Amino acid sequence: MTAEAIRDAQAEPKPPIKPSALLREQNYGSGEGKRWDSRRIPGLSLDEHFERGIYPVLRGRCERFPGGESLDDLAARANDTIDQILLPHVWDEDNYEAHVAVVSHGLFLAELITALVRQDPAQQTIQPRDFRGMKNTAWTRVRVTAQKSAPGEKPSCKEKLMPLVVQVTNINNSDHLSSLKRQRGGIGSSAHDSRQKDIRGFFKAGAGRTHSQEKNSG
Template sequence: MVTFILIRHGESTDNLHSVWAGWKDAPLSNHGMKQAEALGDFFSDTDFAAIHTSDLKRAYLTAQAILDCQESKETVHLLPSPLLREQHFGVAEGKPYSRSRPDVVSSDLYAQGIYPSPRNRDESFPGGESRSDLRRRAEQAVDEILLPYVWHSAREGNPGVRVALISHGLFIKELIAAFVARDAQGETTDLYYKGLRNTAWARMTVEVQAPGRRKKTVLDDHHPLKVRLTDFDRKDHLKNVVRQQGGIGSSAHDPHQKDIRSFFAGAS
């Protein structure tokens, strides 16, 4: 069995505004960095075999904060991939959300710089992805990134593999749905997998349904799977994380800037 911890990135500067933030590469806010550091501390006793992440800054920096707290961080691989990016919103990237206007065709709204939510899973902003496109990309990530851990774990008789994946809210929703759809019994969870707070996480277990309990099993990639979503929107690590006042918490995090407290303490 493999346990996947699916994590939404820390608060970005775009999360503080009502804009379409997909591939637009906004940094973490200072508060978002605090969230990521608290998350890393929370998972410091969890030995991850690997940490996969979207290559966008807000996810990558969150993943780095987790890696920094791993006891065996020298042997844990941090693996960025564009497959794990958020939905691409095309011409709407960075533009404000707008109210839906069912009486006006979408192309006319876009021509006016108005970008309401697409009306169905197959509609997209020009140059962007639809929700159906996002599902197909999530399925590709399942096949190319996640399932290899499941097959290897089953073949080697290693039931304790844990893998972290840091991504984005809409992508994680589609990834969970894509994985749950692989369950051999067609079982779903009562947990409603929509809406993750920044750095909140979900836990999913996946195992191969193979006969016998031998240490090593001869398998092909067509054996049935048992997929279970056991936790969703967990945010225990955030209970002591407080936003800095005076706009500091909402400012973009600069990893090269010295903490002012260190400066006044005379740190070199």
């Protein structure tokens, strides 16, 4: 479990893990595990495709499979995550410099980061596509501060109604994988190699590429 690997790499006292259903990946409903068709039958509505057991690739942000979520539904859940899980840390006067690691999956994380960045009135044009395509175990770092707070000053109760300043400092950072060695012969078929690093070591704090470096890397 990625969250456990991250926690185990931290110094004592180790942070708690708080699972939440809000952090699950997009729910595809009856389309889960089904073969998706890139083409649609002319003259048939989306629901009529489903009735025939055909699951076309979803288009836009509103379409969903029966019992599943659309991208707009995913964005709404991302906003709930911000309100219920993340913002309480921003306004926690006893732990103003809190660091919170959110572990989830690519589509949801893209919506979550977008919704979080849009908490800043100056960044309303940001789109989920700007944060899609993250590598496995790659991370993106977002700094959130109260707009009226001076550096090092805790936000007051009144400021909890004020806009936030949100800065994306790292995007899709996977430097921790650069020294990963693939095990020859497949898992379970090779003898233990003490030179191979434990996965928990990949999540220890270290320098990463900044947002500007990522944009300029081409």
